[in-house]
Amino acid sequence: MAKDKQLKDFAKKLVTLSLDEDGQASSDRVSAVLEALAQEPPSNYKQLLKQYAHYLEVEIARGTAKVEFAGPLGANQLAEIEQKFTKEYNRKIVATTEENPKLIAGVRVTVGDDVYDASVATRLAQLELNVT
Template sequence: MGSASRQALETAIAALDKLGSTDLATGERLLAAARAIAGSTQLRALLADPGIEAQGKSRVVNQVFSGFGDIVPVLDAVVNARWSSGNELVDGIETLGYRAVSASAPQGVSVDRELFSFGAAVGSNSELELAVGSNLGGHGAKTVLVDRLLVNASEQTRVIVRHIVQSPRKRRFSDAIRRAASVVADQSGLGVATIRTATALTAAQLDRLEKALSVRYGRQLSINQVVDTGLIGGVRISIGDDVIDGSVATRLNDLRLQLAG
């Protein structure tokens, strides 16, 4: 996301915070608005155009989203901020939707962990990822499949995953799930550590790693485990801009570079 869009996102989050407490319906309306704008090239271009006056954009928002209740002022603030592109404007509204949905979760429900776990399960099965993430096929069938797979998950997690299958936007499904989980973790005040290993770690290993990294970084971290057989062995950890790479694949590549030199 460009610097202009990052500033716009801060403005958008502040507008959402002004609503006070948000419920699940608020998040669902924001995600529905994101889908509507993503699905209309003309609307997306108009609302992201910095050359159009704020009054004109506000008029469009009030006309198109008149039935969306409390989120209309939020959408008005979003479209009148300066975004780097129409796609990033949609990303911004989507982010607000994820934050509102996750904020409505009952105490003790970890939406980010449910999303990370589901993304990992789907990402490890190419047929399943194609079934839920392909741009082909009807959204209705995918939604039914998602609800069946997430029968034991929270309603908040199901709402977010339904949104992703209804609005794929040429994204890999697993990437979209990881982004949503990262937004949810951030909204909960958690950092996100993505752990890549050649084989899955046990729950005990993940727990020890989470505690060690949380101490090192001075904040609670949410662990996103990704199995990547290309690593051969070892572990690669990404936390924000920091990368700790102890994978066998990287060490072998470093060795090849040294021999080539």
């Protein structure tokens, strides 16, 4: 049990070393961490790499706003979304976009486990629930 906690703590420290000044995962830093581990692999190397990959994935999701949209989405709107969520989460948030015509109109933004939905499809679904 204690070894598992040590492994998780070490993996989390490796993730911290993988972040740049803005708190974003840096490919250069990730490469440096992996090279250092490869030079002197610990006895539980595979487990450590799995934990590291998991925590790194979580950290990347925390710093990414997945913006789903239906219809046109301008560069200004995307920049505003990044600014809003950077301010709200008090860390740099980078937006990625994905067109989703099922939304009908509006946007859905996912940051980590948080979902902000301002789509027509969701509003129609809520209206349908309230009517029946």
